[in-house]
Amino acid sequence: MKRWTSATEMSHSVAIEELLFFIERVANGAATLRFLCGEPGFGISLLVRMASQRAHARNLVTLTVPMDLDWGEELSVQGRADLVGKLMRSIATAQKPNGKAIDVLFRRFAERCAADVSAFHKSPASVLENATREIILLPGGPGLIASLSSYCDAFEKKDRNRMKDAVRSVASAPLQEVREIDGSFSGSALLELAPANLLHLLSALARACDYDGLLVIGEKKSGSLPAERDAGSNAFGTIVESIEQAIHDGASGLGVILPMRPGEMETVLEDLGHRDRARSTDHGSNEADEHHMALTRMMISVPALTVADFAEVG
Structure with missing residues (x-):
């Protein structure tokens, strides 16, 4: 059986432990966010599946959110209906883990x-x-x-x-x-x-149905987010802001896992920093920097493979 080096296995174990601890907190009523950050092919998909399975085992409902989600006001009524319908159909439980x-x-x-x-x-x-x-x-x-x-x-x-x-x-x-x-x-x-209100409402619904909360999992359809700021990165920034707003509004038992590459993390943080500065008149730079640091602390790093790993697996 193929195995990574002991150092890489240890690093992955740390990421797994962080993820399981995060889910445990959500099952106990916390509302929080984690970025699952790493290069593709290095176990992020496995960790996402593990998170979903663990969430169901801990009596949580899961919801999949496309990371290019567009909640713009210009979206048509039918477009919003399709979007809400898609989110509702993605709701999964231990009894129906596939949605x-x-x-x-x-x-x-x-x-x-x-x-x-x-x-x-x-x-x-x-x-x-x-x-x-x-x-x-x-x-x-x-x-x-x-x-x-x-x-x-x-x-x-x-x-x-x-x-x-x-x-x-x-x-x-x-x-x-x-x-x-x-x-x-x-x-x-x-x-x-608004997205924040919908997430808050669904987490409350989950608890009203005798579940312990809601775990929202970001889904990437294709490739990575563009390096430059455009509709994709702006939409992702909107998701992050909506999650923070739902938490600020008092949602409990609400956890969010957003997988991404390191470069995408930098782009999103930069976009959010620009938004913070645009909204703030006094001490805008300090508030933006504090927000940046707070989001950075929410990152779970998935380690890349080393040269020794490639040598071991051939």
């Missing part, structure tokens, strides 16, 4: 509510209100609660068609399908949410 698990969350929520109604002899409305006390305070919360309420009612009556409709109101992409179901459903409301 399309929003129905698992809804069913688990309904089972929790039904159990509480029976155990505490409360009305379904009272149990629903208690289970969604965090969701109701968030942008998009009332619409999501309408979908959950409809699902719970259909679950109690064993109406599978209405259960599917309630799930589709959140998970389906085409806007016309959302409108055809029920105007009170949350599909159209989710389209209006």
Whole structure:
């Protein structure tokens, strides 16, 4: 069996330990971000898969976010519907590790509510209100609660068609399908949410469904981010800002892992520094530098292979 040198194996072990500790923190309610930084072909994909498996084992929901995600205001309504639908379909759990698990969350929520109604002899409305006390305070919360309420009612009556409709109101992409179901459903409301609000809402949904939180994993479709600032790097900067905003707004049990190359990390940090300076009037440079340092400390380094490694594996 091919093996790396002991030094490289030790370095990879350190990265793995950092990643597992990070996931443990999220499962215990922390909200935080990590950049998984290294060259392609040196185990980043393996670490991402390991993170997803560990997250599911620790009762976390996972969500995959394309790292070239465009949430620009110029995006059409249909474009936003397709984007939200794609994110919803990427939701995965231990029961459905390959995605399309929003129905698992809804069913688990309904089972929790039904159990509480029976155990505490409360009305379904009272149990629903208690289970969604965090969701109701968030942008998009009332619409999501309408979908959950409809699902719970259909679950109690064993109406599978209405259960599917309630799930589709959140998970389906085409806007016309959302409108055809029920105007009170949350599909159209989710389209209006800023990325930070959507991440916060989904982490709250995961916890309301008796999961311990949400792990968001960045996905790179092709190659690396361009070296120069353009739509790709700007979109990535928007993702980072949105994550920070969700954490600042009080999200808990929210973890984010973003894989990237070292050069991409530098580009994104530079872009964010320019944004910081553009927003700040007094002491802008110091604030930008502090932000840069804070983000740098969130990096998990995946070591490159050495000459000795290549010699050992042939």
